[in-house]
Amino acid sequence: xxxxxxxWHIIARILLLLALGYSSIYVLTSTHFWxxxxxxxxxxxxxxxxxIRYIERSKRELAQFLLxxxxxxxxxxxxxxxxxxxxxxxxxxxxxxxxxxxxKASNLLYLQTIVEHVRVAVVCYDKDLKIKLYNRAAQxxxxxxxxxxxxxxxxxxxxxxTTIVQMNHGxxxxxxxxxxxxxxxxxxxxxxxxLKEENFKLVSFQDIKSELDAQEIESWQKxxxxxxxxxxxxVIPISTLSEVLLQMLKTENGSKDISRLxxxxxxxxxxxxxxxxxxxKGLAHFVSTYDRLTKIPKPKIAETNIKTLxxxxxxxxxxxxxxxxxxxxxxxxxxxxxxxxxxxxxVIINLIKNAIEALNASRSPVITISTEPLAGELLLKIAxxxxxxxxxxxxxxxxxxxxTKEGGSGIGLxxxxxxxxxxxGQLTLxxxxxxxxxxxxxxxxxxxxxxx
Numbered sequence: 001x002x003x004x005x006x007x008w009h010i011i012a013r014i015l016l017l018l019a020l021g022y023s024s025i026y027v028l029t030s031t032h033f034w035x036x037x038x039x040x041x042x043x044x045x046x047x048x049x050x051x052i053r054y055i056e057r058s059k060r061e062l063a064q065f066l067l068x069x070x071x072x073x074x075x076x077x078x079x080x081x082x083x084x085x086x087x088x089x090x091x092x093x094x095x096x097x098x099x100x101x102x103x104k105a106s107n108l109l110y111l112q113t114i115v116e117h118v119r120v121a122v123v124c125y126d127k128d129l130k131i132k133l134y135n136r137a138a139q140x141x142x143x144x145x146x147x148x149x150x151x152x153x154x155x156x157x158x159x160x161x162t163t164i165v166q167m168n169h170g171x172x173x174x175x176x177x178x179x180x181x182x183x184x185x186x187x188x189x190x191x192x193x194x195l196k197e198e199n200f201k202l203v204s205f206q207d208i209k210s211e212l213d214a215q216e217i218e219s220w221q222k223x224x225x226x227x228x229x230x231x232x233x234x235v236i237p238i239s240t241l242s243e244v245l246l247q248m249l250k251t252e253n254g255s256k257d258i259s260r261l262x263x264x265x266x267x268x269x270x271x272x273x274x275x276x277x278x279x280x281k282g283l284a285h286f287v288s289t290y291d292r293l294t295k296i297p298k299p300k301i302a303e304t305n306i307k308t309l310x311x312x313x314x315x316x317x318x319x320x321x322x323x324x325x326x327x328x329x330x331x332x333x334x335x336x337x338x339x340x341x342x343x344x345x346x347v348i349i350n351l352i353k354n355a356i357e358a359l360n361a362s363r364s365p366v367i368t369i370s371t372e373p374l375a376g377e378l379l380l381k382i383a384x385x386x387x388x389x390x391x392x393x394x395x396x397x398x399x400x401x402x403x404t405k406e407g408g409s410g411i412g413l414x415x416x417x418x419x420x421x422x423x424x425g426q427l428t429l430x431x432x433x434x435x436x437x438x439x440x441x442x443x444x445x446x447x448x449x450x451x452x
Contacts, residue, residue, distance in 0.1 A: 013050060017044060017048060017051070020040055020043050020044040020047060024037050024040035025037075027040060115133070115135045116135050118135070118137065119137055121138035121141040121205040122202065122204050123135075123164075123203050123205070124200055124202045124203070125200070125203075126198060126199065127198070127200075132200065138205070141179060141184070141207075142157070143156070143180045150165060157178075159175060159177055160177055163188065164188065164190060168190065168192070168376045171189075171190050171376055172188065173190075174186070184209060185207065186208070189203070190202070190203050191203075238280065241272050242276065244272065245272045248268065249269070296415070296422065299339065299340035299343055299419075300340045301423075302339070303336055303338060304337050304339045304341045306334065306335045306336065306371055307333040310369055312345070313345055313348045313352070314330075314352075314369075316349065317356070320356060326366070326367060327366045327367070328366075328367050328369070329367070329368045330369050331370050332370045332371055333369065333370065337445065339423050340423070346416070347420065347427070347441065348380075350415070350416050352367065352382065353412070354412070354413070355383075358386035358387070358437060362384075362385060362386055362387075364385070365386070368381070368382075369381070369383075370383075373445075376444060377443060377445060379440050379441070379443075381438055381439070382438070382439045383436060384436045387433055389429075389437055397413055398413050398414055398417055420442070423444075425441065425442045426442045427439065427442070
């Protein structure tokens with residue numbers, strides 16, 4: 001149907017209705033040809049019916065066009081002569097929607113191919129725990145061709161099912177699970193999204209066992225190097241000094257002869273024994289420190305106000321800040337975390353001590369402590385404007401007993417990271433020679449829902 005002709009058809013029929021109506025009334029009232037009036041009225045009715053059918057046909061065509069759009073049927077063709085025709089508009093809209101539909105189908109196929117191709121297991125489920133997406137990698141991981149519900153995963157690996165349901169948006173977790181007779185170390189990431197007024201959770205599983213094995217070997221190598229260095233520093237002097245003392249107490253043929261010891265030799269022997277005692281105590285202290293690193297108490301979780309915790313900790317350093325002329329800025333300290341305040345305070349003390357030492361050579365030393373909310377997390381940042389951490393130090397900074405400070409134990413940052421892991425959080429750092437160093441404590445904030 002063409003818009004231009006539609007308008008003229010309507011006008012012509014209305015004019016014809018007016019003419020027939022007027023003629024029938026005139027003939028009926030002003031002449032004796034009542035039979036002619038009857039035929040005129042009949043013609044008027046026929047034209048009226050034609051007008052109604054013409055309009056109804058136009059409505060049907062428009063309704064059919066809209067219904068085709070709704071059903072995604074773009075096979076209809078609309079003939080037109082000019083761009084001013086209504087059919088031309090139908091044709092153009094139909095072509096655009098056809099292209100969009102084809103593009104949507106192509107994108108869907110593209111995404112499905114990617115999801116099936118990746119080696120990361122992907123599972124997506126709705127609020128009723130019904131699984132909507134389950135790719136090939138997930139089939140291989142769980143050993144089942146199809147799983148329709150999270151309950152199905154629970155029957156295979158209860159730990160995995162409980163963990164993914166309790167995870168919130170953006171959270172990560174490491175799970176050790178026995179699946180299909182193999183041990184997996186799974187890195188799990190959860191993402192929540194809303195589609196068509198319905199909530200979904202997308203969970204990815206990546207086996208990182210090989211990466212963990214490589215990391216574990218590297219960590220052991222670093223730790224062994226540090227332990228070897230510390231033990232050699234104590235044992236070699238003790239061994240050398242013991243040998244010297246034995247030579248003082250023995251004759252050339254190897255027999256003992258204490259009578260030849262004069263006051264000077266006795267003084268040397270006592271000094272050597274004292275040195276051995278000192279180095280032995282140092283080695284014992286080192287072992288004790290290592291024992292402390294492996295026996296961190298389980299956190300006593302309670303609601304902790306960040307601002308109160310920071311203010312109480314800063315009081316411990318007031319005199320040192322004043323002596324060193326360090327400016328402390330706390331531009332934004334808000335939020336409440338679930339944590340062991342004593343353990344977290346120990347982490348903050350370690351980081352502030354590091355910041356103070358990093359500012360030794362700074363002209364205008366500043367320490368900035370702030371919080372920043374993130375999806376499912378509260379970030380506590382402790383920053384300094386010092387020279388930053390050199391690359392050669394950065395690689396070993398979290399290795400136990402590694403320290404660049406004279407007399408340092410080297411367990412502060414390692415201990416701090418372990419404490420954060422016990423709180424299901426993490427400790428990260430960002431450093432630059434131009435802006436200084438920022439240590440960030442990541443605290444999870446959202447509560448978890450149990451599996452139903």
